[in-house]
Amino acid sequence: xxxxxxxxxxxxxxxxxxxxxxxxxxxxxxxxxxxxxxxxxxxxxxxxxxxxxxxxxxxxxxxxx
Amino acid sequence: xxxxxxxxxxxxxxxxxxxxxxxxxxxxxxxxxxxxxxxxxxxxxxxxxxxxxxxxxxxxxxxxxxxxxxxxxxxxxxxxxxxxxxxxxxxxxxxxxxxxxxxxxxxxxxxxxxxxxxxxxxxxxxxxxxxxxxxxxxxxxxxxxxxxxxxxxxxxxxxxxxxxxxxxxxxxxxxxxxxxxxxxxxxxxxxxxxxxx
Numbered sequence: 001x002x003x004x005x006x007x008x009x010x011x012x013x014x015x016x017x018x019x020x021x022x023x024x025x026x027x028x029x030x031x032x033x034x035x036x037x038x039x040x041x042x043x044x045x046x047x048x049x050x051x052x053x054x055x056x057x058x059x060x061x062x063x064x065x
Numbered sequence: 066x067x068x069x070x071x072x073x074x075x076x077x078x079x080x081x082x083x084x085x086x087x088x089x090x091x092x093x094x095x096x097x098x099x100x101x102x103x104x105x106x107x108x109x110x111x112x113x114x115x116x117x118x119x120x121x122x123x124x125x126x127x128x129x130x131x132x133x134x135x136x137x138x139x140x141x142x143x144x145x146x147x148x149x150x151x152x153x154x155x156x157x158x159x160x161x162x163x164x165x166x167x168x169x170x171x172x173x174x175x176x177x178x179x180x181x182x183x184x185x186x187x188x189x190x191x192x193x194x195x196x197x198x199x200x201x202x203x204x205x206x207x208x209x210x211x212x213x214x215x216x217x218x219x220x221x222x223x224x225x226x227x228x229x230x231x232x233x234x235x236x237x238x239x240x241x242x243x244x245x246x247x248x249x250x251x252x253x254x255x256x257x258x259x260x261x262x
Contacts, residue, residue: 004172004175004176004177005172005176005177005178006168006171006172006176006177007176009245009249010245013241013244013245013248013249014241014244014245016244016248017219017226017240017241017244018226018237018241036181036184037178037181037182038178038182040182040183040184040185041182041252043184043185043188044182044185044188044252044255044256045248045252047185047188047189048220048248048251048252048255049220050189050192051188051191051192051197051198051201052201052216052217052220052221053220053221054192054198055099055198055201055202055221056092056095056096056099056221057092057095
């Protein structure tokens with residue numbers, strides 16, 4: 001069963017919040033292999049996470065000794 | 066923190082420690098404001114965190130990073146405030162877990178993208194730019210309040226979804242739907258207002 005992009009985007013988001021089941025991971029990987037749009041969205045979701053963390057200036061945090 | 070922080074006076078902390086803590090107030094206020102849209106609530110959370118920090122100075126001994134330590138204290142105060150808000154003002158924008166109709170414009174009836182998402186060029190280089198961070202903040206403000214709150218609890222405070230559900234009294238499924246909704250809205254907003262400009 002092929003995932004739709006709608007379902008793939010849902011799993012991409014949930015994959016950032018919970019461990020996906022084996023079947024979900026396989027289905028998602030198969031979908032990403034043939035879908036540039038969802039591959040881009042995956043990178044964008046990941047980027048959002050680091051962008052939000054840089055909002056409060058964690059980037060220039062002094063390194064613990 | 067807790068009971069211990071209330072037993073000793075904040076004034077007992079040495080002056081230089083007090084000053085170092087105070088110097089971090091603007092950073093902490095910014096951190097809290099990102100999570101709590103209400104400026105007064107953000108002020109209160111920072112004030113509570115600073116008092117707890119000054120009273121519990123001994124707990125800092127041996128740690129290398131004051132800001133990390135204070136931020137950790139502040140996170141607890143923010144979660145307390147979120148919990149209070151959730152209790153006092155049940156959210157009107159929670160929607161139902163099944164309701165993903167707002168995605169209907171993004172996908173066709175077979176669930177394929179109406180507009181194939183393009184790759185963003187060198188997004189990492191945007192992170193150092195003030196204007197980009199301002200654009201991101203504007204996109205966050207455009208989210209419905211509770212959606213933004215759940216998203217920031219997850220991505221800014223770094224809480225697990227199980228903790229977020231517990232604090233807000235919602236199911237995990239609902240939490241995941243809201244997080245998906247937030248990410249989709251934010252990617253669209255940044256796509257339109259930054260990467261395609």
